[in-house]
Amino acid sequence: MSGIVGYNQEQKVSKFLLGNEAIVRGALEAGVDYAAGYPGTPSSEIIERLAAEASERRVYVEWSTNEKVASEGCGAAATAGLASLAAMKNAGLSVALDFLTHFSLTGLGEQGGSMVVVVCDDPDAHSSGDETDSRWLARFAYAPLLEPTSVQEARDLTRYAFQLSRENKRCVMLRSYTRLSHASSIVDLGPLPALIAKQAHSDSSACLTPYLARGKHAQTLERLESIRGQFEESGFNSYRGPESPELLVVCSGSAYQCALEAVELLDLQERVGVLKIVTLWPFPHQLALKHLAQAGKVLALEEVDPFLENLLKEALNDAGLTDKQVLGKGSGHVPLFGEMTPDRALEALAAVFGLSYQPRAAHYSQAADRCVQELLISRGLTWCPGCPHRASFWALDRAIKAEGTDVYVTGDIGCYTLDVFPEGKCQMNLLHAMGSGLGLASGLGQLGPKNYDQPVISICGDSTFFHSSVPALINAIYNRSNLIHIVLDNDATAMTGFQAHPGVGYNALGQPTTKIDLESLCRSLGAQVEVADPFDLRGTAKTMRKLLQMKQGVRVLILRRPCELVRMKRQKNKPFRMEVDQSKCKGQECAICYSAFRCPALMVEAEGGKASIRDDACPGCGVCASICPFKAIVREEVA
Amino acid sequence: MSGFSDPYNLMVCGVGGQGNILISRMIGRILVDKGFRVTIGETFGAAQRGGSVFSSMRISRKRYYGPLVPKGKASLVLSLEPLETLRLLAEYGNQDVLTITNTHPIQPVGVLARRLDYPEQDRLNAAIMELSRRAWFVDVTEMALSLGAPIVANIILLGCLLGAGVLPIEPGDVEKEMRETFPPNKLELNIKALKAGIEAV
CATH class of the missing domain: 3.30.70.20 (Alpha-Beta Plaits)
Known part of the structure; x- marks a missing residue:
């Protein structure tokens, strides 16, 4: 895909781009020098596309072992006066937060650096274990927050985020979401900066630590107040509609397009005004109050949590305007979960105005319902044809049955998670965050003295293992837990698109690098290690039985076989x-x-x-x- | 091109891995070159693993629309699998919708597990016809296998779309797009697939 994002502006001034590519383009136009992330849908294409532009645009790009390390690397580059971008999904932000909450207190130092954290939420949890709304975490980490409403704005705001970060010496957060990261549209481009050799500096202007936090906290809050002032005047926020609307719809993110369409379909252009707020936090409350004062009723539309809604309520409350109600999630006009859709906007608007909206003729709906009833069946998720995981779980099933024992299996995050779906083997009993499977197993493996006698097995993939299972493995060995840990080593971060990780021997740019040897690593920690090929069903089941019979200690089984899709890319x-x-x-x-x-x-x-x-x-x-x-x-x- | 509503909502559906994203992006880029404002929404990630997938395209002369089609507002469904045509019609169909369907079934894993029965093909096609203003059916998988390349089924289906003459896209536009974005050694096969699709409708 090289050249898609970073071509010369003299050839063309607009291009059909994916939302994530628009973010990349904005970063390249802002002169990004350093980018890092860990793959996670819907964020993965950001680092991938940056990697494709890395050599031409002289950007350092890496897949990091996890989001915390990615953010720390970006923080270092910003402190050295460079422009950096960290990209991750919502779950990854929780991993990075430990560092980011500290970093927000010190700021980026005096070398003119900038840092933008792009977090891609997954409302409706299409490809996630949860639909956490990251916007709360921006506020928690004192990071100014921007949320684009279109693919064009994804480019515009990324560019602006770097400027905002540099001017305020603060890390800035840009929130994307599935329906933006994975939408494509035409984007008007700006010029790419000239390629000049940038100098990294070591910052000696001040001690960049958050210790003696009180004073730094106060300074941070002061800075955020000044950013709020800028946001009050920002041209990115806009209003569309009559001067004094019967209803003011205040929107962020994808809700903006949904609201415009609902207003159009219900023919409410003369009665409804739509206020789009892109600079979400620190919240431009004067701007909001100006529009709220002109309006009859107020409806907040956003995804997932009532973040904007609460900010509007706070603004009204602080201004003493407590008689004005903000409709939305709190009032039941919009569900408190799931993604924003045109239909949800239509329902909310129709309810406020007491209208009945029929998207299609009643007889069509009846016929469709009848066909669904008689013919439609579900299509469950399953592993791809040739997937080594299917073989691994098959062998595990055989081993457990042959041993005649009940085992307790903790799972992890990756393609193997499909085990928990109805058409998987349904062997996982407990499944949480990245790397949690081994931590949970470490705990369960200590419960023998409490009469917990089921053998405990944890299962994770190779990329997940490096991401966050290693500390849990050390913990289990150090504290003498009893468990079997299975690493499904398929030579890629498969679920998110086969990205590189420390165990594959090449980096984000495809260049050869040190391949971290899984079995040496585990052996050096003191684990009993076995390796098997899952396609050898009998041999794998036999090894599993041997490890089950051992009953004591931390045993690691590496099931090694490349992801079938990766194999197909390599051999036709x-x-x-x-x-x-x-x-x-x-x-x-x-x-x-x-x-x-x-x-x-x-x-x-x-x-x-x-x-x-x-x-x-x-x-x-x-x-x-x-x-x-x-x-x-x-x-x-x-x- | 009569009855080209604005926005025109083209939905391309199938089962993960069938290549709906590739053809929707090709259609998108071609229409953009013709001055349309196009937004495409796609499904990636977990849903691709054997699940139902679709791309939704919002095509307009007036403005950019969000990527999601409101319920009941599909203009055209281009489908790589018949059960998936029905699934989309159930939610997005209406009395004016057109459908072009690959008749080749892909059994959901629930059918393999003997939990579900795949509907009889005649009844499935009848339902799709009942729920479409006009419906086209072609076995593009079989055609792709006879070309020795199951991977080009999606390009044959794109050919069917051209053959049906429901969008302002000419074969030359698609060939130009292919020349710009496909590896040269794949060009001949894909042009052949496209032509086979055009002729099949």
């Missing part, structure tokens, strides 16, 4: 040509391959429930041949 050919010998397949009577192993490249034939293989989907991994008890699945090596 299928390893095996697969076929079902219909004369041998027992169909319904057996069905073990499709009903239990459930690789989506298998298909159930209408007659007799015999299995067949989808040529358009089968990557030729060959594992299903070892599943079939009747040797009906035939694998033929591709030359």
